Amino acid sequence: MPRLTASALTASAHGWTPDQPIISIRDVHKSFGSIEVLRGISFDVRKGEVVCIIGPSGSGKSTLLRCINALVPINKGSIKVEGQEVNDPALDKLELRKKVGMVFQSYNLFPHKTALENIMMAPVLVLKRPKDEVEAQARRLLKKVRLEGKENAYPGELSGGQQQRVAIARSLAMNPDVMLFDEVTAALDPETVKEVLVTIRELAEEGMTCILVTHEMGFAREVSDHVYFTDRGVIVEHGPPATFFKEASDPRTREFLSQIL
Amino acid sequence: MRAELIPAPAQGETGFTAAAFNRRAFACVIAAFLLVVVASEAVAQIRTTGGSQGIIDALIKWAPLILLGPPGEFGGFALNIAVSFLAMAIGTAAGLAVGLGQISLYPPVRAVSWAVTQFFRNSPWLVLLFFVMLLVPFQLKIGGISIPLPGWLKATFGLALPIMANMSEIVRGAVNSIPTSQWESAESLAFTRMQTLWRIILPQCVKRMIPPWMNWYAILTMTTPLISIVGVNDAMTLTQDALAAEQKTELLMPMYGMLLVFFFIYCYPIARWTIYLERKYAVKI
DSSP states (O other): OHHHHHHHHHHGGGTOOTTSOSEEEEEEEEEETTEEEEEEEEEEEOTTOEEEEEOOTTSSHHHHHHHHTTSSOOSEEEEEETTEESSOTTOOHHHHHHHEEEEOTTOOOOTTSOHHHHHHHHHHHTSOOOHHHHHHHHHHHHHHTTOTTOTTOOGGGSOHHHHHHHHHHHHHTTOOSEEEEESTTTTSOHHHHHHHHHHHHHHHHTTOEEEEEOSOHHHHHHHOSEEEEEETTEEEEEEOHHHHHHHOOSHHHHHHHHHHO | OHHHHSOOOOGGGGSOOHHHHHHHHHHHHHHHHHHHHHHHHHHHHHHOSSOSHHHHHHHHHHHHHHHHOSTTSOOHHHHHHHHHHHHHHHHHHHHHHHHHHHTOSSHHHHHHHHHHHHHHHTSOHHHHHHHHHHHSOSEEEETTEEEEOOHHHHHHHHHHHHHHHHHHHHHHHHHHHSOHHHHHHHHHTTOOHHHIIIIIIHHHHHHHHHHHHHHHHHHHHHHGGGGGGGTOOBHHHHHHHHHHHHOOGGGHHHHHHHHHHHHHHHHHHHHHHHHHHHHHTOOOO
């Protein structure tokens, strides 16, 4: 497993070893103005684990994901990614983001670039990897997300589901150690949701560490190792999916699940 | 209720094709030219007994001078165009820099860029022109070499200033019109701010900036006769010289009319093309 060795080497600077949680979140607080979005969130994610965060809109799920790759700074608490503290003014954000891939609800592909170029841009410009090597990887990734033949298509020519799969491939091209998925199927037609979920499930089965914010309860039950239910900025309840969906005890969780399922 | 059955024209059908655009532009040019000639002739015939032959002869006689300048020199309408090109190039480059300064993360850079933009956007072009003529020396001394700065070059700098300010606003507006999600996804891929700006954001801005940029180019071209007041041999100066040489009041309207037609023939197609591109690049909502 060459990739593991590589990440272990870079992480060793922070005293992290792969047997420790790859992401460790402790008492995270975040406010936008007077609105407190996160009010003391703590949990760990181990390498290769798939974690789903569910909960009503406005419960701070998306904000939490954005805090993990430092798109949004936190006010209080600690987030460690491979031992590297994110809540640190001296943090090298670019180094952190090379390790953490993110996929968004609205795909956010670069509309002036083809599918292949979208995937190749970051590895070539950010990681300075040789172009031909990156192109070969990009073609492999497009095949992996079942978009062979769409190399030269512009985002505007692709369906939502296809765009989202290109976005996943674009993140994977950076060879991240963790993938964050922010309601990636929420903007899709019901019939295209499946093709994106299949791609994510394959990733999970390959051992990619994934944190998903999702409203797809069936999917969460199927793929996740652990489910967290958040409401108003706190984790109300959590557990392995088998017990979580069957034996949720908190009235808020039960109400949410009864509305969704 | 028949009226309700007639479908409203679709959005695309109210536009026009390139061919229709060319035909319309050509018709307008011809119409304007005829209008000026007929009007000037009518006025001239009332005033004199000389008839229209003398006027047309005078127009034909002076047209080459007004278009290209005195023999062996660069001037006339060609100089107006050259000044417009150069002022646009300088103004665009400087405007891009100031416009990016307006979205800088450093508050002092942002403040200075904003102030420069607002000052030159809200100043009369003619006053700016005088200011530059008086402020900039007639030659630059760098080391032992002195570089002469001719009047037309100084005038070009003067016209580039308001272009710079308006370009700055166009750049700022275009960058701000790109959804923040584009910044966010580039950030999440570990792009630096500079890489995001130059590789992701600005390439998407170009299409949005072209129509307003062309519009300012047409305005700039129509403003170039202003440089005649600072002693440059442009089309306006040469028209006045020709009139002074002829000493005939009946030539006043035809000669200025001819100058108007020159500018119209040059600027009108640009205006039509701008409208065409505006529709083509319109942001689809």
